[in-house]
Amino acid sequence: MKINLTVNGHAVALDVAPHRTLGDVLRNDLGLTGVREGCSTGDCGACTVLFNGTPIVSCLMLIPDAEGASVVTIEGLTKDGRPDPMQAAFVEKGAVQCGFCIPGMILASKAEDVPEGNLCRCTGYKKIQEAIREERRRTRPQA
Amino acid sequence: MKSVGERVPKLDAADKAAGKARYVQDLRLPGMLEAKVLRSTVPHGRIVSVDVSEAWKVRGVRAILTAKDIPAKAWGYAKDTTALKGDRVRRIGDELAAVAATDIEAAIEACERIKVVIEPLPAVYDIEATLAPGAPVLHESKGSNLVQTHHYEHGDVAAAFAKAAKVVEGTFTLPAQQHAALGPVGAVAEWDANGRLTLHDPTQIPFLVQRDLAEALDISPADLRIVQPAIGGAFGARLDLYPHEAIAALLARKAGAPVRLLFSRDEDFQTDPVRPRTIVKLRTAAAADGTLLARDADILVDCGAYVSWGSMTPVVMVNTFGNFYQCPAAKFRARTVWTNTQPTGAFRGFGNPELLFAVETQMDELARALKLDPIEFRLKNANRPEEVTPAGGRITSCGFKEVLEAVKAKLKRPAAPAEPHLKRGIGVAAVFHVGGGARIYRSDGCGATVKVDDFGKATVIVGATDIGQGMETAMAQIAAEELGIPVSMVRVATQADTDVRPWDVGVHASRTTFIAGNAVRLAAKEAKKQIEDARAALKLPPDAPVDKVVRAEHFRQKGRLISASAFYDPPTSMVDKANHGNVSAAYTWGCHGVEVEVDVETGQAVVKRVVAAHDVGRAINPMLVEGQIEGGVVQGLGYAMFEECVLKDGRMQNGFFLDYRIPGIKDVPDIETVLVETGDPEGPFGAKGIGEAPIVPIGPAIANAIADATGVRMREFPMTPERVWRELRNSR
Amino acid sequence: MREFRYEEPRSVDEAIALLAKPGRNRVMAGGTDLLVRLKRREWTVDTVINLKRIPGLRGIEDRKDHVFVGALTHLDEIGRSELLASRWPFLRETVHEMGSPQVRAMSTVGGNLCNASPAADMAPPLLCLDAVMVARGPLGERTVPLTAFFAGPGKTVLAPGEILTGIRIPPAPAKGCFIKFCTRRAMDLAFVSVAAAKVGSDVRLALGAVAPTPIRVPPSVEEAVKRCSPIDDVRASAEYRREIVRVLVRRALAKVAP
Structure with a gap:
């Protein structure tokens, strides 16, 4: 099945079987391994991507539903080698331990103040909360 | 100090936040095959036949293995674990056959076509029933389901109980806990x-x-190289050799191609080792003035169907039991048993959370019975610096008093809520844990090499492993401090494999900062001396930068390579047959104070606030230390409040994140950490290990707070709303 | 996931025709439940019929004699709708208790109801609002009150060839509440859920996770406890669930009709 979508700002044309998920295609066909597969049933949030700007779990979306969409993965947040303010805040505030959940956590945090759909087993979430507050302080000083 | 004590961001954090770190799931080798394991759906049975002929018809299949195709080598402490099972299955999830194919769907399909005939045998899941006469025996050659018994004793226990003013006793029941690391299990094997x-x-x-794997595969260890990708969490789960590692290697050899074996989340939950189900029967005695007199414990620990580290958790329990508090008499027995369930392994805290749930609950009960403040009661019986315990533990630095006082100062009794069905309470619990390695193998050593190059950059090559805790960053800070260069000029060769890296026992027992840190410090000190010797020999001024000195030395014909290696093995001993000895070069103390709110109509208890004070010796990196404490608190909160494996006929019923509930971000209370720095004389720059201690006291502190709020004593984890509600109802 | 045929009908009639073809065919709305079941191999399908490209199935509309919620309206759209919030603010509270933000952005109200989980969170509040389900099949369109929609765990009264197209909510505003009782504070399934609403002077009550289907019950603690029939399962015992019904119903009724 032919699918056209935009991934991290680039137009992508795919010919893939329709039973595959967006997460699978991003990881295995496009090499975007920052899309982590923690459970594949939508319960952990590690495979979160921004889908037309909204966080979704890419393990539960069939690839045909991505037709025409704009998808941003963690790889797309880094611009010209410079980290996104959320990535920088996570690093500086010590919010990263094993790091497996972190790409999904960062993408969800772009939209949610409290990323309740993302599980982390290492950090206890406190430094994640601090990082999100720090990013908000830097990018939305008036808020 | 310039580097030690700084909040240096983790060196690998940027790559992890950018999605660039490579975990085992991200490895792809040319020609690589995907593997799937066919697992038993029968908890106990005799394997009659495994017929793979139909599986070969699936397109893309390259290798199929059953027990008869592989070396019949068993490994593990009881030599009862094999890669694939040939005659008997002993739990749901036992490995019957394995397939490697060009894609994972083909491997799954092939597994589904393998015909297995198993003649069911009676099974036993209960850890008490498994020792009863007539219970089905899992390993017939062993005679019974008793794996081993651990004993310990000091003082006159009977006399102490006889003269005690107050004795409390109880039975404490602890569930299996899943590591539930976010990165699923896997391995990739390739043969040259x-x-x-x-x-x-x-x-x-x-x-x-x-x-161990070389032995299982019947090859020389010299022909085996281990490369560690980024590790997506471990917490003890990866502390032993498990069947999937051998299966990946065997399939790759058979197929003549690299093989990747990745667990699904379901497989991870159903088959990877767990913290053992444990029952602790404990009695504690005290005098009327609050002097602790004696403890007596009888403990049962599940090993599951095959023995891994679960059977050794009593070793750490004993260490706490014999050393923690000044307790003049103590008696301990722990038996470990086989059951037809998931094997049990190491999990952060290693027996200590299980034991201390009982010990710290009874400390609270005694304090209340004797009308003493729970912290004052603990202070009265606390270990002191420079003390030798009856168990032979040599206590050097000791911040027990400080952590207790810190919690006392910061934990305030909350105001009563307006709603009559809500009750608030506070509780405390303390922890003792190893903080200077733990000699459970004959070696507790680690090697390190520090080389300094012509650009002034230092490279640390160390045996230690990072599982997310920040080993690499702590080592860089220690090396930078000793060499007198900025952390930004230090690299830690984390990608290096076992061919390159020096010996290390592994990452466990909160040992890495202490043991590897000392090795790195010694190597860096020697490298620094080489640089200073070169500076003197070359007559370079004291302010000549390091790169200039090293370059001059390396460009001199009779120059010397600036590189030094060191080995650190702490001044400790293994315990003797009676479980006496000093296994660690330093010990650590902590105390947690919590505030809970209990809905007495529904039984739902919510942890509102936690004060976590820990004696860390010295924080090499306070931000990473806080991260260990916060992470441990929340993992321990999950163990105490949410997490359990619900078994039915040997099968875990809740093997998904939806129903196996690890805490989410909204479940996290307000956590305040207090770092007490006692400056350990043996630790690198005074540091002690802190990886495990924070998971230990949170559970009993919550239970004690629930008792404070409601008068109800919880003796079973997790303290779900339903369990609390039942206790409340029974107390009425 | 095993391979399957995939169809993207552009009209309800086309979808109905595809569904009527021989084989194990299933419609997909949000897909968050379907894909999990396919991945776990609980279900096998020959054809997945994706409804997302059919115009008119998604959105919320004021149709004077009722508010129409398209079956494919995402849960987060329900949560954001000013129209719904202005009349039934507790629908927003309900949505915020469901799944995760990521899943709410994908799953649909129709999917939540058609899966017919006894614990479906959307059901109790909509039962209180006398919602009416609109379905289309080979024989045309028909309506079913939500109170008569569920037939058992995982079962609805929809005939094999029928598709839910939307939900009609009678226009009267209501004060209401939704109380979900679970262990974790997000991403959890209810042991018990209770919705109560006061429409005019009429007090209504509905329960989730304590019977084979979500149920509407008379608005009293005694009736609620009498009519629920909870089971023991991995999440809670029947006895405890019954007690929680007693407590939550009392609290819910106190909120809407003090």
Whole structure:
């Protein structure tokens, strides 16, 4: 099945079987391994991507539903080698331990103040909360 | 100090936040095959036949293995674990056959076509029933389901109980806990043309896997190289050799191609080792003035169907039991047993959370019975610096008093809520844990090499493993401090494999900062001396930068390579047959104070606030230390409040994140950490290990707070709303 | 996931025709439940019929004699709708208790109801609002009150060839509440859920996770406890669930009709 979508700002044309998920295609066909597969049933949030700007779990979306969409993965947040303010805040505030959940956590945090759909087993979430507050302080000083 | 004590961001954090870190799931080798394991759906039975002929018809299948195709080598402490099972299955999830195919769907399809006939046998899941006469025996050659018994005793226990003013006793029941690391289990195996194996394996024990896997595969350990990708969490789960590692290697050899074996989340939950189900029967005695007199424990620990580290958790329990508090008499027995369930392994805290739930609950009960403040009661019986315990533990630095006082100062009794069905309470619990290694193998050593190059950059090559805790960053800070260069000029060769890295026992027992840190410090000190010797020999001024000195030395014909290696093995001993001895070069103390709110109509208890004070010796990196404490608190909160494996006929009923509830971000209370720095004389720059201690006291502190709020004593984890409600109802 | 045929009908009639073809065919709305079941191999399908490209199935509209919620309206759209919030603010509270933000952005109200989980969170509040389900099949369109929609765990009264197209909510505003009782504070399934609403002077009550289907019950603690029939399962015992019904119903009724 032919699918056209935009991934991290680039137009992508795919010919893939329709039973595959967006997460699978991003990881295995496009090499975007920052899309982590923690459970594949939508319960952990590690495979979160921004889908037309909204966080979704890419393990539960069939690839045909991505037709025409704009998808941003963690790889797309880094611009010209410079980290996104959320990535920088996570690093500086010590919010990263094993790091497996972190790409999904960062993408969800772009939209949610409290990323309740993302599980982390290492950090206890406190430094994640601090990082999100720090990013908000830097990018939305008036808020 | 310039580097030690700084909040340096983790060196690998940027790559992890950018999605660039490579976990085992991200490895792809040319020609690589995907593997799937066919697992038993029968909890106990005799294998009659395994017929793979139909599986070969699936397009893309390249290798199929059953027990008869592989070396019949058993490993593990009881030599009862094999890669594939040939005559008997002993739990749901036992490995019956394995397939490697060009894609994972083909491997799954092939597994589904394998015909297995198993004649069911009676099974036993209960850890008490498994010792009863007539219970089905899992390993017939062993005679019974008793794996081993651990004993310990000091003082006159009977006399102490006889004269006590107050004795409390109880039975404490603890569930299996899943590590539930976010990165699922897996391994990638490839063989070269010389018959040498490279295993990409997120293990915590690369050098022990090298030995054990070589034995299982019947090859020389010299022909095995372990490469660790980024590790997506471990918490003890990767502290032993497990069947999937051998299966990946065997399939790759059979197929003549690299093989990747990845667990699904379901497989991870159903088959990977767990914290053992444990029952602790405990009595504690005290005098009327609050002097602790004696403890007596009888403990039962599940090993599951095959023995891994679960059976050794009593070793850490004993260490706490004999050393923690000034307790003049103590008696301990723990038996470990086989059951037809998931094998049990190491999990952060290693027996200590299980034991201390009982010990710290009874400390609270005694304090209340004797009308003493729970912290004052603990202070009265606290260990002191420079003390030798009856168990032979040599206590040097000791911040027990300080952590207790810190919690006392910061934990305030909350105002009563307006709603009559809500009750608030506070509770405390303390922890004692090893903080200077733990000699459970004959070696507790680690090697390190520090080289300094012509650009002034230092490279640290160390045996230690990072599982997310920040080993690399702590080592860089220690090396930078000793060499007198900025952390930004230090690299830690974390990608290096077992061919390159020096010996290390593995990442466990909160030992890495202490043990590897000392090794790195010694190596860096020697490298620094080489630089200073070169500076003197070359007559360079004291302010000549390091790169200039090293370059001058390396460009001199009779120059010397600036590189030094060191080995650190702490001044400790293994315990003797009676479980006496000093296994750690330093010990650590902590105290948690919590505030809970209990809905007495529904039984739902919510942890509102936690004060976590820990004696860390010295924080090499306070931000990472806080991260260990916060992470441990929340993992321990999950164990105490949410997490349990619900078994039915040997099968875990809740093997998904939806129903196996690890805490989410909204479940996290307000956590305040207090770092007490006692400056350990043996630790690198005074540091002690802190990886495990924070998971230990949170559970009993919550239970004690629930008792304070409601008068109800919880003796079973997790303290779900339903369990609390039942206790409340029974108390009425 | 095993391979399957995939169809993207552009009209309800086309979808109905595809569904009527021989084989194990299933419609997909949000897909968050379907894909989990396919991945776990609990279900096998020959054809997945994706409804997302059919115009008119998604959105919320004021149709004077009722508010129409398209079956494919995402849960987060329900949560954001000013129209719904202005009349039934507790629908927003309900949505915020469901799944995760990521899943709410994908799953649909129709999917939540058609899966017919006894614990479906959307059901109790909509039962209180006398919602009416609109379905289309080979024989045309028909309506079913939500109170008569569920037939058992995982079962609805929809005939094999029928598709839910939307939900009609009678226009009267209501004060209401939704109380979900579970262990974790997000991403959890209810042991018990209770919705109560006061429409005019009429007090209504509905329960989730304590019977084979979500149920509407008379608005009293005694009736609620009498009519629920909870089971023991991995999440809670029947006895405890019954007690929680007693407590939550009392609290819910106190909120809407003090």
